[in-house]
Amino acid sequence: MTYDLLLTGAAQGDLAVRDGVIVAVGADLPRDARHVVDVSGRLLTPGLIDLHTHVGPGYWAIDPDPIAWYSGVTTWVDAGSAGAYTLAGLRRVAAEAAVRVPALLNISAIGLAGRTGENRDLANCDTALAIDTIQAHRDLIRGIKVRIDAEAVGVNGVEPLRRGLAAATTCGVPVMVHIGTAPPALDEVLDLLRPGDIVTHCASGIAAPLGPAVRAAAERGVLLDLGHGSGGFAFDVLEAQLDAGLRPNTISTDLHARSLHGPVFDLPTTMAKLLAVGVPLADVIAAVTENPARVLGLPGGTLRVGGPADFAIFEVRAEEFAVTDAHRQVRTSPVRLVNEATYVGGRLLTPRLPAPPAPWIPLTQAQHAALARREHHIRDLLATPLVDVDGLAEQFPRTNPRSS
Template identity: 60%
Template sequence: MQDLLLTGGHVVDVGGGHVGRYDVAVRGGRIAAVAPGLAPHEAREVVDVTGHLVTPGLVDLHTHVHPGATYWGVHPDPVAWHSGVTTWVDAGSAGAWGIDALRTAVSSYRVRVPALLNISGLGLTGRTGESTDLAHVDVDAARDAVARHPDFVVGVKVRIDRETVGANGLRPLERALAVGPPVMVHVAAGPPGPEDVLPLLRPGDILTHCASGTAAVGAGPVVREAYARGVLFDVGHGAGGFAFDVLEEQLAAGLAPHTVSTDLHTRCRYGPVFDLPTTMAKLRAVGVPLHDVVEAATAAPAAALRLPGGVGTLAVGAPADVAVFAVDEGPFPVVDANGQVRRAPERLRCVATYVAGRLLPPSLPEPPPPWVPLTEAQRAALDRRDKALRDLLGQPLVGPEGLTEQFPRTRNEG
C-alpha cells in the first residue's frame, strides 16, 4: 500500500529520467514508483494533479538561512511551502566558529539544509568584511569543522570583493581552496575581479553571481576558459548579482549557467528575487528551455554538491521531495538586479510542496528586520499583505451551515 499517489501530472525529472505524463507513488517518505497508470486503489491518499507540472523538490544552491544570528538570514519554511524549494543550501552563513549553532538551528526546519562553510570563522554575522583580517581565515579550524560535520558541510564558501577582503586580495580564496572542494566563490565589485578569481578555480568549483553586472563577469577569454575547464557557473541572483544583458551575452557565447539559484536573503526576498520560481522565470525570459531551467534547479545543483540519496530527482528510493506547479501562461514582466525588464512566457505557481512525502503546511513569514532598506512600494505591499491576512484570519472559517454538532447534548424524552 502506497502512502501517497500523485496522478496525471506532467513530470519533468531530468535527473531521474522521467519526462512526460507519469504518476508518482510515495511510501515511507521515499519515491516508490514513477510510471503511467499506477493503481489508485493501492494508495491511502490520491491527489489528482492533471494539468500541473510535477518536478523533484527544487534545490536552491545559494541561500542564506539562520535569521537572528546573521545579517542576511531568512527562515526557509515560510518561503518553501509556496515555492517548491525543499533543499536550501546555506552558502556561508557560518564559519568554523558558528557551524555547530547553524546545525542546531536548521534541525528545526521542515526543509533540508546542507551547508557551505564560510572560510571566515565569523561567517555572515555582519554585512561584509569577514575576511579583512586573515586571523579569521583559519584553514585548520575550517578543516576541523568539515571533519566534524561530514554529513552537513558539503563545500566551502568564500566572498571575494573589495569590501569583504580589503587588502588581503586573493588570499582568502587560496585558503578556501586549501580546505577542499567544491569551493563556491562570490564575486562583486573588485578588485579582485573575476579575471583574477577564475584562473584559480578547479573543475567542479562554483562561480556564483556568474551573470553579475556589478562584478562585470561578461564572456571574455578568461570566462570562456574557466567554463571550458569545468568551473560551474551559478546564477546566484541576490540583490545585486544578476543582469539580463550579461546573461544574454553569455548565452550567445554558449555559456549557459549550470545552475539557477536565488542567493535568497533578507535584503532580496521582497524583491528583486522573491523566490526560486521567479528566478527560473528570468531564465525563461531570455530563451532558456523550460526543461533545462528545471534541471538547473533540481538535478544539476544536487550533482554539483554530490548531495546523497537521489536529492533533486524522483528516482525510486530517493527522498519523496516533490513540487507541484500550475503553469500560468504569460507573458509576465520580470526584472533583474539593475532594473532591466524582460518578459517570461510563463510563470510556475507552486500549488503543493512535499518533503519526505508530507505536504508542507502554510507558514507566515517573519517581518523584515529594521536594517533592510525597503522602497515605499515594498512597505505598502507588505502592509497590504498583512491586512489581507488579518482580514482573512479574522473571519470565522465557515458559517453555521458548515458545522455539525460534535458532542450531542442529552435530550430528555417525554
C-alpha cells in the same frame, strides 16, 4: 502493500511513496494508498534545490520554512552564512527546519555575522580550522564558500580564496566563490578555480564576467551559478553570455533578508527570469533540480525509485509575467510558475507566515506599504469566519431539541 502517498496523473506516470522514499514509478499503480493526490494538468518536478541561500545565522538570515511551502524549494543550500565559529547556530537551524539545509562553510570562521568584511582579517581565514570543521561535520558541509570583492577582502586580494581552495582540496569538496566589485581583478579570481568549483553571481552587472577568462574557466569545468541576490544579476550580462554560448549550470536565488522582498522574491520567480531570455523550461527545471544535486552530491533532484520523496507541484499559467533584475531592467516571461504543493520526504509542507523584516534591512516606502497591505489582508482573511451556517454540522446534537 499500502503506500503512504500516491501521486497520479503526472507526465512521468504515477509515483508511490513509502517511509519518505519513492518506491514505485509507472502507469496505473495500485490505488492502495493512505493519501492519493491527482496532479493531472500540473507540472510535477523534483523538490527544487536552491544552491545559494542564507538561512542563518547572522545579518542576512531568513527562515526557510515560511517560503518553502509556497515556492517548491525543498533543499536550501546555505552558502557561507556560518564559519567554524558559528556553525553550531546553523546546525540548530538545519535541525529545526522542515526543509533540507546542507551547507557551504565560510572560509572565514566568523561567517556572515555582519554585512561584509569577513575576510579582512586573515586570522579568521584559518585553513587548518576549516579542514577540521569540515571533517567533523561531513553530514552537513558540502563545500566551502568564499566571498571575494573589495569590501569583503580589503587589502587581502585573493588570499582568502587560496586558503579556501587549500582546505577544499584536502577535504575533496568544491569551492563556491562570490564575485563582485574589484579589486581583486575578476580574471585573477577565475584563474585559480578548479573543475567542479562554482562561480556564483555569474551574470553580475557589477563584476561583468564577460571576458575570455570566463570562457576559459567554463571550458575547464568551472560551473556557473546565477546567484541572483540584491546585486548579483543583470539581464544584459546574461543575454551577452547566452549569445556567447555560456549558460548558468545552476539557477539559484541568493535569497536572504535583503533580497526576499525584491528583487528576488523566490526561486520560481527567478526561474521565470531565465524563461524570459529564452532558456527552455526543461533546461530551467534541470538547473534547479538535477544539476545542483550533482554539483554538491545531494540527495534528490530526480523522481527515480529510491530517491527522497521531495516533490513540487506547479500550475503553469500561460500568461505574460514581467520580471526584473537587480538593476531594475525588466523582461517578460511567457509563463508563470505558481506552486500548488510542496512535499519533503513525502510530507506536505503546510502554510506558515513569515516573520517581519529585521530592523536593519533597507526597504523602500513601496515595500513597506506592500508589507502592510499583506498583513492587513492576512488579518482580514483569518478574522473572517471560515464558513457560514450552511458550512457547519451540529457536532454535539441535543437529545431533546426545542423548537426554534
